[in-house]
Amino acid sequence: MVLYQNNDALMCKIFATILQDEEQDWFHTLPPLSIHSFDDLSLVFSKEYSSYRSIKKKSNHLFNVKKNPKGSLCDYVKRFKVENVMIVECDNLIPSAAFQKGLPANLLLFRELIMKDDLTLANSFALAEKHLLWDEARRVDKVLE
Template sequence: MILYRNNDDLMYKIFTTTLQGEAQDWFYTLPPQSIQSLDELSLVFTKEYSSYRSIKKKSDHLFNVKKNPKESIRDYVKRFKAEKAMIVGCNDSIARVAFQKGLPPDHLLLRKLI
């Protein structure tokens, strides 16, 4: 590893393979191309987990996630997925129902899902 410490691309790939559980879920919720260097990744990761206190959320927490009136469906899905990623062992059936309940009753996607 010492030989490759100046190769950000390689270090980045190796770093991501060391993540597990909540940290791995957190990593995959980062927006594409939002991290420009290994130093920036280290800083963001440290900020996220240095004061991190694991508050265990359960699947029913997802019922609190609602689509905002001015929010695009894409942003709602992204936000919902980020919340779901923070729940270890999230129940997919509950997540599906919570996602639907988070949509406005007159939303076209909700009608298609039903």
């Protein structure tokens, strides 16, 4: 686009071609003749999408994710995974500790996790999946009885 920086109309057209999905839909909702220069387009676009920037979360945020007493283990694991993805530059020890801390102490999974040394988050999730399978098998057995 640097080659065409003196041609506002061409810059606007090129800009429109690089937009995708929601941004492309947004561009087509602009009223006709509402943009007079590339600077106008840049300003309107920045105002529209600057509020959609994702906020970088620090690893200590994971300690706020707790298992809902009435919620399932599966829901907790899913929520924790979603929150963990939003953390930037985090070593493995903090998410693993936060995952364990978010579980109620009376849960069998919690007791198993505290007995393990140097447990990675992946291993914690694998153990949780095993518990989910056990719970599902127990439910199926009860239904069959």
